[in-house]
Amino acid sequence: MKARLLAVAALLGLAWAQNTALKGEITVWSWDIAAKALEAVVPSFNKLYPNVKVKVVDLGNQQVFDRGLAGCAAGGADLPDVYSVENNEAEVFWNRFPDCFTDLTALGANQLRKDFPEFKWTELTMGNKVFAIPWDSGPVVIFYRRDLYQKAGIDPNKIATWDDFIAAGKKMLQATGGKVKMGTIANGQDDEWFRMLANQNACFYFNNQGTAVTVNQPGCVRALDTIKKLADAGVVAFGGWNEQIQYIKASAVASAMFGAWYEGTIRTNAPDQAGKWGVFLMPASQKGGVRAANLGGSALAIPASSKNKEAAWAFVKHALATTEGQITMLKEYGLVPSYLPALNDPYVKKPQPYWGNQPIWELILGTLGKIPPARGTQYFQEARQIMTAVQADFLAGKYKTAQEALDAAAKQISQATGLPIGK
């Protein structure tokens, strides 16, 4: 027993010695709440690594991307030690500048492979190389107003498919004289509903190898058809990010669908509606179908030009691959962890007062393992811009069927990217 304790003590001592051996300053680039969340894990990091000074710089989302590209184009000049990147945009970096970031397998990234859901890795790896570690994710759920649903006699537990959702929407219209809709779809500003529904149906702009355009395949057609059905039934409103928030504040919509990071947006924009909200799983396209998708999420990478990669790696690991780091960010800033062991933390099971004391994180995080993978590829922004226009045209009646619209989208995306249309 004593020998064992001694051995443990020796090991701990060894670990401590290694930890204190890491020194110097590391700079971290991030944005908004994400930057604040990283800031929040610095104290616990410094308890383990007292000699590493972490400087988190909040540049704003677009600036991080723009300066990152510029830095990579300039051969790695002026880049930080830890770089935040959105999953969807990440592949531009690995594809255009394969030498700009550190291959993290050399630092031990492969040992973390199983700790994150597979869909989070798709955009962060190229061949055998791992360029970034998954951070937060955006499991899609429906946020709903308990009071409005109740008034219209809708039971959210009975909404299992999109057809159920539309039927519920008709009830809602009837009960409120057409004043309250079931959600807000961006039309012309974005195509996020299409992306969520397509992902649910295991379809996306591109295949998971990133080698072909697949936006006109059956799962995507079904997704666009559902959007059309929702629009034709008149159960949804239209509007971009700002309108969506306005409608929520004005109680003009009874629900919203987004990545779970939207939780904080609702909570902070409508504090007076506390206790009235709840969460349920997104409806499936048919009975028994998948009720999970992902929208958004980010990762951390280490530029190859970093002078202190060991310290940067220690920080990345502490922030993203420990329950302590991930739960801190969830608690304080609502960043949804993708680190699977964090799902067992007691905080996840805690009822949330704003959400009518529903333990929403348990429900939300429970979908992580069911999300079909999807690849943004380096052409994500272009495909999104095209799809946004095609969706708006389709809803305006420019195409006869969803298939026809998506065939047109596939042709345009193929032209813009040079990738063939998949069979």
Added chain:
Amino acid sequence: MRTKAPFFFLAPYLFLFALFWAWPILYSFYLSFLNTRVYPWHLEPAVNWGRLLQDPFFWVALKNTLFILAVQVPLMLALALLLALALNSALLRLKGFYRFAFFAPVVVGAVAYSAVFRLLFNTEFGAVNALLRALGHPGYDWLYTPGPAMAVIVLALTWRWTGYNAIILLAGLQSIPRELYEAASLDGAGPWHQFWHVTLPGLRPVLVFALVLSIIGTLQLFTEPFLITGGGPGNATMTLGVYLYQQGFRSFNFGYASAIAYTVALLAAGFSFLQMRLWRER
């Protein structure tokens, strides 16, 4: 030896010109024939120029740009001419002050004034909608509906550049010899006739100059749509300049962005040539 001396004095300038002007201009022409969507870049002449013809977004951007050209430029120049005539009038006091006041918008930073326009045209809290509501009109969702968004861009451009053009035209007005007006009034020409037969012909070279400047400025238009509407909603206010930026610095497709840039340059050259021909001194 004597003949070479000037080149030594010019050398710093020539060096900078070659490095920061000539080289990028030539290099981007070369880039427009490369496929820059892949690593490493390689020569594939049809990829960008071929795409240009079939790319619906490029046509939308071109259409928006030409719309602004056809609507905003004549509107602005007409206003500028009226302003210049007023500023030149013998009846006006405090001329210096007015000249400064109308020129001032150009001095204001584009980012600052764009932010102010965003606030003015904010749907819920903007001054413009507050005024409309006071007049009994529900107001517009200015920045998020296509037509009104374009109207905001046109208004912003007009606000910023009318005074600038008015000052140019004013200089032109002042260079028209007084004797011409004297002679005209002796011949019995009224103010309207004088404007039509003395002022306008005398102003022609300056007008052409202002027109060409405005057309080139509009073809390159980027700041206002980028900062005020972000090219949106959808692509409703996306100009060639904004699309070029998106392709170059968001999608990092320098080849295609260069092809767009060269198209803009060709259009500008074509328009200017046409102007000169149409308005040539007879």
